[in-house]
Amino acid sequence: MSQLKKRDLLEAIVGQPASDGDGVKLTRVFGGSNSARFDPFLMLDEFGSDSAEDYIGGFPSHPHRGFETVTYMLEGRMLHEDHMGNRGLLEPGGVQWMTAGRGIIHSEMPQQDHGTMRGFQLWVNLPAAEKMQPAHYQDLPADAIPEYATGNGGSLKVIAGALELNGAAMSGAITGKSTEPLYLDLHLTPGEQVILPVPGSHNLVSYVYEGDIEVHGEERQAGLKAGRLGRFDKGDLLELKAGGQGARLLIIAGKPIGEPVVQYGPFVMNSEAEIHQAVRDFQQGTLAG
Incomplete structure (x- = not known):
């Protein structure tokens, strides 16, 4: 039996300020150019403000085709x-x-005019064979997201996928996707350490949104502070240790699709011709069939 390999941190990425929808201020953690290294994921946005002017415009009616969006609300x-x-x-x-x-036209609008709005939106690509399927949803309230104890005071919410921690099997709310996504929200107490198994075939990133962590790096200990995304090398295990203030972080992994990606705004297909068709379908009112 071969020895399991810990995943090394390859790079740390700082998200960039951006605006989307009707002036919603957000942080684009990753997305756009050189997206192949995140395959099957296309984009991760973090939104968070206690100032209504940063989010009140929301995301008025807009189209999508060819991928999945995952919205996770914290507040x-x-x-x-x-x-x-x-x-x-x-x-x-x-x-x-x-x-x-194959297409949907939707809006996402705040239902508050004060207080904090905070969360994430992840874009997950679909393989060519699945891009033109009918649109559908899985809407999950907070109590439908399985939450497990880490064993040392922390907790792990499993939004998608399945894994083992300390010998216990943990299954998420979303399973059965062809890209086999693993989407976790991990809360660690100060100094807490965990080792998570991740399929060796999957690309893996982790985004720290509170606190800081130490991770296994190439022949050194490396760290990720709040607001930084870590992209990891291939391997079987992800080893993390929280700093003195503890940490809250997303762990996102998926099986690469390995197909060409051609993106034009909210349309993600495999060729320029398919993008042109999506634009025509939208203009003619036939995007969603």
């Missing part, structure tokens, strides 16, 4: 509505996993 309330008459209210701790498939 605040956001209403989703689409052209098919679907409505869903995202509240603190809730998740919406939306498969845009």
Whole structure:
């Protein structure tokens, strides 16, 4: 039996300020150029402000085709509505996993005019064979997200995928996806250490949104502070240790698709011709069939 390999930190990425929708201020953690190294993931945005002017405009009606969006709310309330008459209210701790498939036109609007709005949106690519499937949703309230104790005072929310921790099997709310995504929200107490198994075939990133962690680096101990994304080398195990203030972080891994990616705004396909078709379909009102 071969020895299990710890994943080394390859690079630390600092998210960039951005604006989307109707002036919503956010941090683009990754996305855009050189996206192949994150395959099957396309983008991760963090939004968070206690100033209503930073989020009140929301995300008015807009289209998507060819991928999935995953919205995870930490604080605040956001209403989703689409052209098919679907409505869903995202509240603190809730998740919406939306498969845009062949097309959807929807809006995401804040349901508050004061207080904090905070959370994340992850874009997950679909393989070519699945891009033109009908759109559908999985809307999950906070109590539908399994949460497990780490054994040393911390906790682990398993949004998607399955893993073992300290010999115990842990299964998430979302399973059965072809890209086999693993999406975790890990809370560690000060100085707490965990070792998580991750499939060796998967690309892996981790985003620290509070506190800081030490991670296994190339022949050295490396760290990630709040607001930094770590991208890891191939391996079987992810070893993490929280700093003196503890840490809260997302761990995101998935099986690479390995297909060409051509993106034009909210359309993600495999060729320029398919992008042109998506634009025509949108203009002609046939994006979603």
